Amino acid sequence: MLHCDDDDLALIAxxxxxxxxxxxxLASCARCRSRLDELTATVATVRSxxxxxxxxxxxxxxxxxxxxxxxxxxxxxxxETTSVAPAVDLAAERERRRPTRVRIWAAAGAxxxxxxxxxxxxxxxxxxxxxxxxxxxxxxxxPIDGSGLAGSATVSRDGDAKVLTVDVxxxxxxxxxxxxxWMATPDTSTMVAIGTLNPGETGRFTLPAGMDASAFPVVDxxxxxxxxxxxxxxxxxARGTLGA
Amino acid sequence: xxxDVPTAIAASRPRGDxxxxxxxxxxxxxxxxxxxxxxxxxxxTSRLVHGAALRATGNAADAADITQSVYVSAWRGRAGxxxxxxSLTAWLMSITRRRIADHWxxxxxEVRRTVxxxxxxxxxxxxxxxxxxxxxxxxxxxxxxxxxxxxKRILELAFFQDLTHTQIASxxxxxxxTVKSHIRRSLEQLRRRLEVxxxxx
Numbered sequence: 001m002l003h004c005d006d007d008d009l010a011l012i013a014x015x016x017x018x019x020x021x022x023x024x025x026l027a028s029c030a031r032c033r034s035r036l037d038e039l040t041a042t043v044a045t046v047r048s049x050x051x052x053x054x055x056x057x058x059x060x061x062x063x064x065x066x067x068x069x070x071x072x073x074x075x076x077x078x079x080e081t082t083s084v085a086p087a088v089d090l091a092a093e094r095e096r097r098r099p100t101r102v103r104i105w106a107a108a109g110a111x112x113x114x115x116x117x118x119x120x121x122x123x124x125x126x127x128x129x130x131x132x133x134x135x136x137x138x139x140x141x142x143p144i145d146g147s148g149l150a151g152s153a154t155v156s157r158d159g160d161a162k163v164l165t166v167d168v169x170x171x172x173x174x175x176x177x178x179x180x181x182w183m184a185t186p187d188t189s190t191m192v193a194i195g196t197l198n199p200g201e202t203g204r205f206t207l208p209a210g211m212d213a214s215a216f217p218v219v220d221x222x223x224x225x226x227x228x229x230x231x232x233x234x235x236x237x238a239r240g241t242l243g244a
Numbered sequence: 245x246x247x248d249v250p251t252a253i254a255a256s257r258p259r260g261d262x263x264x265x266x267x268x269x270x271x272x273x274x275x276x277x278x279x280x281x282x283x284x285x286x287x288x289t290s291r292l293v294h295g296a297a298l299r300a301t302g303n304a305a306d307a308a309d310i311t312q313s314v315y316v317s318a319w320r321g322r323a324g325x326x327x328x329x330x331s332l333t334a335w336l337m338s339i340t341r342r343r344i345a346d347h348w349x350x351x352x353x354e355v356r357r358t359v360x361x362x363x364x365x366x367x368x369x370x371x372x373x374x375x376x377x378x379x380x381x382x383x384x385x386x387x388x389x390x391x392x393x394x395x396k397r398i399l400e401l402a403f404f405q406d407l408t409h410t411q412i413a414s415x416x417x418x419x420x421x422t423v424k425s426h427i428r429r430s431l432e433q434l435r436r437r438l439e440v441x442x443x444x445x
Contacts, residue, residue: 010428042435053381055291058311066315
């Protein structure tokens, strides 16, 4: 017996008409029917998603309380363990617009530890290869949401320092906004502000000495407004992930 | 130009593999009692747990309590988690469902006590199913946000504009087969996010 095509089941789950053959088969095949039921339930759930159904980072105190209740962390690694929680989260950021860059940096330091723990190692190996001047990682920056703005980013060595070079050729000048370059953890839960990118220029940024660049492989270019808010605006124009 | 930030991330990495690999590693170490793995699991999943708890209770303090209790009981009950059988995230989300349902049960018990009208309200099956779907909706909202284009655009048209795949192909000027296979793969990916771990604490 030939089962329903998976493509067709997905379309039927979304509400498209089943053709005669699929209808006949579904009437007699429990396996295909149960697959269809699962997909239909998934579709129904997606269609019921409301604006408040979003992931939200818990306050930092929650991790502290967990850690406390479980008595986590020997003195040696307590700082690593407890540093996990305060990572800046963009969704929460949009709601609460965190005020200071200092705070983002603090979280970034914490997340660097997490990033390494989390095994963001592929780029780590690349980024830590010691060889001055040469490009150690690069990324194509792809347009976000049809911005049409693509570009490239590289990390190269300059003595002991690492330099991020970002080029987005067609960046349009805006009178009431500017562009900011960020480096982020793979899930973008934590972003570090790297510097301002001016239209028509190639941005060249020396990364902070203490920053573990490998923990922040995502390069993001955002539109920022002159509003005194140092957090990410959540409006990105291009993004890519550094790799070898 | 506005975007949910995780969007392009999914687009720019080979779908799933690396993340799944990392997740497996964390799950195995979690089961083995590695505290760092708990911290990592928290880092990755607490937005989902807390988001669902917040949505379900509408109360920051209650949500924080639920989130705390999910990870505390997960850690204490890690012997009951089998990385071979399902993902750590699915297990944690199952615990979250349970904790949200517990919360409601306790609430309705309190209400019954204070109102002192001990009639009706058997352990509120309606609310429990809402607890289920709250978690599911947050999980799927997160997964949708991770989709890159053109998958995201295709699904938006299919889910929320009710376009057929033929219409979508013509709107986005994509081959019919491409649209069909994107729909199938994305929907399958969403469905997998809803897989539950029945052994939740």
